[in-house]
Amino acid sequence: MRKWLVFTPLAIFLGMGVFLLQGLFNDPRVLPSALINKPFPEFNLPSLYEPETRLTQDDLKGEVALLNVWATWCPTCKEEHEQLNRIGLQEGVTIYGLNYKDDPELAREWLAQYLDPYAKVIVDADGRLGLDLGVYGAPETYILDAQGVIRYRHVGEVNEKVWQNLKGLMQAIAAEGDEV
Amino acid sequence: MKWGSLLLLLMLAWPALAIESYDFSTADGERRYNQMVRELRCPTCQNQAISDSDAPLAADLRREVHRMIEEGYSDDYILEFMVNRYGDFVHYRPPFTSQTWILWFGPLVLLVLGALAVLRIARNRHITPVEVKAQQQELPSALSPQEQARLQALLKSAPQETQQETKS
Structure with missing residues (x-):
């Protein structure tokens, strides 16, 4: 028994080593959203194409959809735009755009140039809605259920791999909605 | 020469321009603001308080802290406001929970x-x-x-x- 006691420090060291090694593979930039399973924050903001029209959180309800936070100043947004076009225009998934801290004029030009995958685009020029959402870096992509509740957040580029994951989650959320 | 010294002065002033200054109606509000922005962590810049960062998000958060202090909200309310949006990450003193x-x-x-x-x-x-x-x-x-x-x-x-x- 005493003999084995000698190995205690080694065991503790190995235990901590495994624990800390795991930490190396965690991306510290990925933060859990504080808004999961909470309703989308209330807002009243203009639409990008019809500045006279005000959009509110009720405009995001009705079906399981994606909400993509983007801006023309954000390089990763440009990289993921093609993927969003495939999701929105080819697969026909509803994507809402949140144009975050951007110039609406530039945003319209951008969508004219690179195509527009968004069903609706909300203009959040001063970033107040972004703040309520806990946005800390564009692009961010949220999954909303039919009741407008935030179910998932992805921070960073949406590529094919991320989309397959999001797609699975959206299908699961849509399925549970059908059961109710 | 005159332009040269002006340029030099501008260069000296540049670091001060990076962080905006706010006016407070009370000295206590200013003290609370200064304490608050040191305790809140900037979510984009990972290991900086929002007082140290010139990231746009940190500026937004400072603006919100200033607004709420001027509107008379308590420190606890402001903290809760931030945690509700950014999670416990935003606070440099983690709360005592089953996870922490x-x-x-x-x-x-x-x-x-x-x-x-x-x-x-x-x-x-x-x-x-x-x-x-x-x-x-x-x-x-x-x-x-x-x-x-x-x-x-x-x-x-x-x-x-x-x-x-x-x-x-």
Whole structure:
């Protein structure tokens, strides 16, 4: 028994080593959203194409959809735009755009140039809605259920791999909605 | 020359321009603001307080803290506002929850364990010469009988002298 006691420090060291090694593979930039399973924050903001029209959180309800936070100043947004076009225009998934801290004029030009995958685009020029959402870096992509509740957040580029994951989650959320 | 010195002045002023200044209606509000922006962590820049960062998000958060202080909200309310949006990450002092207890008590537990280990080792080392002798006698001797006899003779001669000295 005493003999084995000698190995205690080694065991503790190995235990901590495994624990800390795991930490190396965690991306510290990925933060859990504080808004999961909470309703989308209330807002009243203009639409990008019809500045006279005000959009509110009720405009995001009705079906399981994606909400993509983007801006023309954000390089990763440009990289993921093609993927969003495939999701929105080819697969026909509803994507809402949140144009975050951007110039609406530039945003319209951008969508004219690179195509527009968004069903609706909300203009959040001063970033107040972004703040309520806990946005800390564009692009961010949220999954909303039919009741407008935030179910998932992805921070960073949406590529094919991320989309397959999001797609699975959206299908699961849509399925549970059908059961109710 | 005149332009040169003006440029120099502008360059000196540049760091001050990076962080905006706010006016406060009360001195207490300003003090609370200064404390608050040091305790809130900037979510985009990972390891900076929002007071240290010139990231646009940090500026937004400072603006919100200023707004809420001016509108008369309490520190707790402002903190809750931030945590509701950005999670516990935004606060440099993590709250005590089932997930964070190890952060709070881990070091203390390690300290106690270490102290116990040191205590144990120290106690085992604290053995009087008499006990050593007793232990040695119990152990099977690796010495030959002749050597044993010589050792006993040596042991008898030296320590007994000192013992006699102390006695007298």
